[in-house]
Amino acid sequence: MTNRTRTPREPRRRLGEWFPDSEEAIARFRLDLAERARERKGEHKGRVPMAPVVQDLSTLLQGDPVLRMDLTNAIGEARDAGFQLGYSSIDELMGIVDYMMTYAPPFSESSLIHCPLNALLDWPMCMPSGYALFRDPTLNAQLRRVLNFWSGFLSGPYSREHLNSDAPGGWFSPEADAKIGLAQFLCDPDKLYRGFPSWNGFFTRQFKADARPVAAPDDDRIIISACEASPYNLQHDVRLHDAFWIKSQPYSLQEIFTAREAKTARQFVGGSVYQAFLSAFNYHRWHAPVGGRVTHAYVVPGTCYSDAESEGEDPGGLNDSQGYTTAVATRAIIVIDCDDVAIGPVGCVFVGMADVSSCMIEALPGQRVRKGDELGYFQYGGSTYCLIFRPDVVGHFVPQAPFLDDGPPVLVNAHLATAR
Incomplete structure (x- = not known):
């Protein structure tokens, strides 16, 4: 491939502070990560084998001619466009991914990278071949194994390297605390690591009692926010099938719930979908938007890093593809049959984007939940969620368009909508 001069682009849309807006900052991160991976390999001189799941990923990519062709071309297309990836081949990429298996993100005021694997794949994933x-x-199944392996590290004690007050990377430093507000969460300042057993333990931290009171707990007509998340989209008259891959990314109910649950999906035809995205610094647990009985609770395995082609070469690191991801990405689906029969079933869709390792469901079919009860949580990574309602159920949504990229989150358990 011949190098060509890349035309200047507008800063990428980086919702939720999962990445810095600056491409230069992300490029520096990739180059630094690649250098550290090379240094570790040199220090060990081959004595430490590659993690088995990364070796399996490498074997898949090198052994499948179509996958090898597509990834090789996607890497080449990104480099040809002038992007600094930190690698030029599949082998080099696998070396960096292997290094990441024992990587816990530090805090940064200027160039925080919450999703390191997404940062590595940021440009190949939205190149024509990507x-x-x-x-x-098959590739996504293996990527999920890699992410789950990394989640195992993040769930263990060796992941607490940056759970301290040391600037600039410590998550308990004054700079980080200004973003997080740790005083509102359950932790013990007198204990080592504030009592968090792991990075994931810190990431899935819980609010103190009454930090997020449930709005109108005795009024079924008041529907609350299931997550601490900024509004992204609100769409009415949704269809059973729609062209979720086009520029407008309309919601396609059967694809969201899956064909196996087509009967469930049909209940919501003509209804409304509210979607919001979670910030890197926000709370990552899910709560029941209404009180009632859980009728469905299941995880749909899906893609990890797939973007909508309709968004073009610069999709903002999955941001602009959030509607599309509801139909294709790994997601947890919980349906609650509301105690108020006029509201009926409410679909809750919690979508794992980018480096999300797992969507953990806690409320299972048959259980009764009160409005505000915990339903589950995300274990690390970028996330978005939807609430889906039957036609003519909601009279008024509190958040109203236009929704801003830097808009504040609707607090979990806060008033989100009012039923008719």
Whole structure:
């Protein structure tokens, strides 16, 4: 491939502070990560084998001619466009991914990278050869194994390297605390690591009692926010099937719930979908938007890094593809049959984006939940969620368009909508 001069682009839309807006900052991160991976390999001189899940990923990519072709071309297309990836081949990329398996993100005021694997794949995934590649089910199954392996590290005690007050990388430093507000969460300042057993323990931290009171707990007509998340979209008259891959990314109910649950999806035809995205610094647990009985609770395995082609070469690190991800990405789906029969079933869809390792469901079918009860949580990574209502159920949504990229979150348990 011949190098060509890349035309200047507007800063990327980086919702939720999962990445810095600056491409230069992310490029520096990739180059630094690559250098550290090379240094570790040199120090060990081959004595430490590659993590088995990364070796399996490498074997898949090198052994499948179509996957090898697509990834090689996607890397080449990104480099040819002038982007600094930190790697030029599949082998080099695998070396960096292997290094990441024992990586816990530090805090940074200027260039925080919450999703390091997404940062590595940021440009190949939205190159012409990358779109089909990152939809491949076999590749995604192996990527999920890699992410779950990394989640195992993040769930263990060796992941607490940056759970301290040391600037600039400590998550308990004054700079980080200004973003997080740790005083509102359950932790013990007198204990080592504030009592958090792991990075994931810190990431899924819980609010203190009454930090997020439930709005109108005795009024079924008041529907609350299931997550601490900034409004992204509100769409009415949704269809059973729609072209979720086009520029407008309309919601396609059967694809969201899956064909196996087509009967469930049909209940919401003509209804409304509210979608919001979670910030890197926000609370990552899910709560019941209404009180009632859980009728469905299941996880749909899906893609990890697939973008909508309709968003073009610069999709903002999955941001602009959030509608599309509801139909294709790994997601947890919980349906609650509301105690108020006029509201009926409410669909709750919690979508794991980018480096999300797992969507953990706690409320199972048959359980009764009160409005505000915990339903589950995300273990690390970028996230978005939807609430889906039947036609003519909601009379008024509190958040109203236009929704701003830097808009404040609707607090979990806060008044989100009012039923008719």
